[in-house]
Amino acid sequence: MTTHIGILPADILQAIALGGPSDSILPPSRFIRLLHPRTGLPCLFLSYNQSPQATQILEVQGVSPINARSWTLGEEVISDGKLLILTPIDPAFLLIPILKSTMPTDGTSGSFRPADDIFEDAISKLSGESNDVVPVVDITSFVEMDCARRALRRVCEMKEVASNITVYRFSSAKVVDYVRKKVDHMSSFPVIEMSRSITRNLAKDGLFDDGREVLLAAAKMKIACDLICQYLPPPESASLLASYDFADLTAFMKQLEEENLTTIANSGKGTKTLKETNGDKKRKITKGSQGVEKLKKANVKGMAKLSTFFLQKKL
Structure with a gap:
């Protein structure tokens, strides 16, 4: 069995510390695969029961190092350097792609229906569209959770049609x-x-x-x-x-960005001016050198040296 290093919420760690694999204190949990609400791609989540009436969903994310890494745990070396991070996620977010799959394609709001009818319709459509990438059993398990049923009220319009019958309709608003x-x-x-x-x-x-x-x-x-x-x-x-x-x-x-661009542009001009000044100096030096070279090429045969004008004359 592959070993991974993970970061979990404090309450789960406490339950693991207090209980053992065979202890009832350890909350029952299982991994499920559901659609991510933003991308619509299958992602891994962990569901666990805090109590018989309270189920929490954790999003499982993996952080992989750029280069090969490993973990040292006691005397054991774990070759997979990936770090798993499990963080709580609001079940209402996970309901959104499930409920949207049942909306009419003509852009209308659709009709109010009991929760069981909506979920049955969603399971049928998602199982066909995802080609079992999202297992039907996972979707079914999620929509039957108490946390998912309570979350319906946060993302749906509701109507009480009878004392014991409530109907729902997904609402983006x-x-x-x-x-x-x-x-x-x-x-x-x-x-x-x-x-x-x-x-x-x-x-x-x-x-x-x-x-x-x-x-x-x-x-x-x-x-x-x-x-x-x-x-x-x-x-x-x-x-x-x-x-x-x-x-x-x-x-x-926007104003801040424009000011930064202006500062960069002015800085570039200053650098350009400095380069131009240095270039002018070099050109002047080069021009002087060319004059000297021309004098070197001049015919000085028969001409007195300049030093002779400073010699002491004999009387």
């Missing part, structure tokens, strides 16, 4: 409204400033200067949008960005 809350949360709290690279870029652009508080807030919001858009299909990403007014920030960044 509902998706945008939902992720806007995530953007506001991410940009309002010091989550973005925890990244040193992002903070350095903001400081380099002068957004931490006094009087630019509004632009700094807009920049943080734009960064939050870009991060969340990594988990949205292109239409929903465009709608999310269009729901904010980044006009002042865009104008500021």
Whole structure:
């Protein structure tokens, strides 16, 4: 069995530390393959049960070194230097490609249907389109999870047609409204400033200067949008960005870019002027040298040397 080094959330690590492979404390888990909400490509996820009523989904990402690397774990050497990172992901994002697969192709909103009907339709279509790249059993397992059922309310319009019957219809507008809350949360709290690279870029652009508080807030919001858009299909990403007014920030960044280009251009002119000055000096030296060379070629036969004019004359 291949061994890998991975980074997992603290609660899973705690459960592993407290329990063992045969201990019931260790949460039941399994790997599933689902469509990524942005690319639509099959990706690997880990589902595990925090409790009988709570299932969490983790995205599995692999970071591979450019050159060959290995890990040393105790006395064991693991030849595969890849690092696996497992991070929680909102099930609502994973529902988007599943629900969109059931939408009419004519651009209409479609009709309200019970959740079971929508998921049955999605499984039928995705299993045929993906050629079993996304296993039917994985899609079925995901849509039956309690976390997926609860997430329906975040990305769908709902209607109560009876006391025990609720129907749903996917809504891009509902998706945008939902992720806007995530953007506001991410940009309002010091989550973005925890990244040193992002903070350095903001400081380099002068957004931490006094009087630019509004632009700094807009920049943080734009960064939050870009991060969340990594988990949205292109239409929903465009709608999310269009729901904010980044006009002042865009104008500021454009002006900053133009100033940088002007500085670079002026720096180039200064270098060119210096080269031209050095070139003129060289040409003058060269011209003088040519005159000397002509004098060297002149016929001096019979001419007195210049030194004779300074000799003491005999009386």
